[in-house]
Amino acid sequence: MAPPFIIQAGMSVVDYQQRNSHYVKKRIDKQPAGLNFYEYRWPVKENGQVRVEAGNAGFVIPNVLSFTGTEDAEYLEGGIFKFSIRSGLTPDEFIEHDQARILLMTHLQSLLTLGWKPYLRYHTYPRLLGKESFAYAIENGIYTPDPTYIPSLEEWMKLRYGGSWVFYYNDDFLEVSFERHSKFMKVEEPGVYLATHTLITIEAKGKNHFKDKERDNWQSLWVDIVKKFKKQRYEKEVELIQQGYRINTRYVEPKIHPDDPVEPDDVDELLAIIEQHAIE
Template sequence: MSVEDEEMHDQARQAFFKLLDDIVKAGWKPYLSEAYPRLTAKEIVRRVIAKESYADMNLRPEYTPTLEEWMQLGDGLYWNFHANHVEMQIRLSRDITRLDPHKPGAYFMSITIRPMTHAMQDGMTPGERLNWRAVWLKSLAEDQATRATAEAKEKAAGHQIDTDYQDPPMPPEH
């Protein structure tokens, strides 16, 4: 790889968030786990950096981290989106031997696109998948209760909840 092929970390950060912005402009909406509180994008970045509660949750495209925050984010980051009953997951990792913000870095991105029906069946046994819709609806109720409890704690701690966030709709039956 030549020096011309390498990008400085800030260029990579800006280009990556431009890509995320273009994805949102194309109609893709952020997708959070139904069990996680609907924290603001900036708060999620803060927690991922600090490795606090919900630090494993996917990031959101509504906040572009500063270069300093970007350099503190760990490896194996991901952003989930949904549109038209399809899930798109973008994973970003970087060469951990090239983290000097004043020198070029190397980033690796993968994009997975699959039907929401497949995403909703994650973690189900083969037997549960035969009646996945009923199993998912039962787990959804549990996840929503978990989210409500977590959000109440977050509000009590003074954190903002993004009440505008909407979970993806249930795909139609075929």
């Protein structure tokens, strides 16, 4: 088996080429929109491997089909700021749904053991834990539930066609998601799963909170937008408290901007209600 392809968020193109020199057919796609794409696709029925370098929290993704790295042509010093790695859960196309559940949840537990921490988007993503977080994901469709919670097979199948979990470690952010083929959803029959690992730099994560030209000035705009987003989160949490949910006030935000942690003004009443219904 060939050695794993090595990637690291923010790695330079020179480093990317040198560390993966044994893969001679790496494809570079330079777009006029200002983004350069670095791609590799493994031959059919060949088990590719990608090694994600992240300090002491590095890991290997098996059964890789392909990946794409993205570089900003106008900000080359930022390196390849994003990698998207697509893989199967096993070498075979079909897999039992319960086996898929166990394999993916085991992988999430291993990331936590390595030191990756759960991440929730500031706006609209309430701080929930355990079964409540998974129930919220089932109900809302777009949410990153608590990765420490192992869903039952019944809960797993209620995730419709897929789900995602997001983590951070030092200056790296990682989203682990899966989707499954809608034609193979019978729990008693095998399904078809595709997993995606999206690795991005902390700066790219900060920019993702903005649109268009605002992205270039994200640091000067950060405090105001995070105050807005966090107030939306607290309002959503108070709304959920009225529905019987409890809030994980021990959740630790990552430090994305030098001014973090940023807190909104005039939310004392909301925070008092939240604290009364916090998870002990």
